Amino acid sequence: MNWILLIIGGLFEVGFATCLxxxxxxxxxxxxxxxxxxxxxxxxxxxxxxxxxQTLPIGTAYAVWTGIGAVGTVLVGVFIFKEPADFWRIFFITTLIASIIGLKFVSEH
Known part of the structure; x- marks a missing residue:
């Protein structure tokens, strides 16, 4: 359940960056x-x-939360704010997504 809350929290991070x-x-x-x-x-x-x-390790939770926010904000930037989507930007966002998934799999919770 707390992983779901963390993902939703990350999406709200995208929301506050978009509002800015x-x-x-x-x-x-x-x-x-x-x-x-x-x-x-x-x-x-x-x-x-x-x-x-409250139940997830702070380091893992924070990294996943900021990662979701970062990936989501870049996607919003590309699709809503018409920011560039060049090869390197997509490459590094892909590696960030892989890192977030990796943290989930190595977490004890």
Whole structure:
């Protein structure tokens, strides 16, 4: 169950990074609403990370959480913010995904 909470927390990390990007693109009330979304996603993400670390090793949980956030944020950057998707970027994101999966398999929980 805590692995599921950790994955959901990582997805909320993608959410707060996305909200920051959208807030940067906007101004006025729209930017404020994106910042409110950022705070909500940040809070949920941190609470889920905290809950997951009650039974998972902190080093593994944090690495997986940030890895999910990093991979997801890069994908959002490519597909939503039209950032480049060159060979090296895809290569290193792939190695990060492999590392996250590896941490899951070597974890004792």
């Amino acid at each position: 990007g959208k807030a940067k693109e906007n101004s006025g009330t729209t930017a404020v609403l994106w910042m409110i979304g950022f705070l909500i996603c940040l809070t949920i993400s941190m609470l889920l990370l905290y809950k997951a670390t």
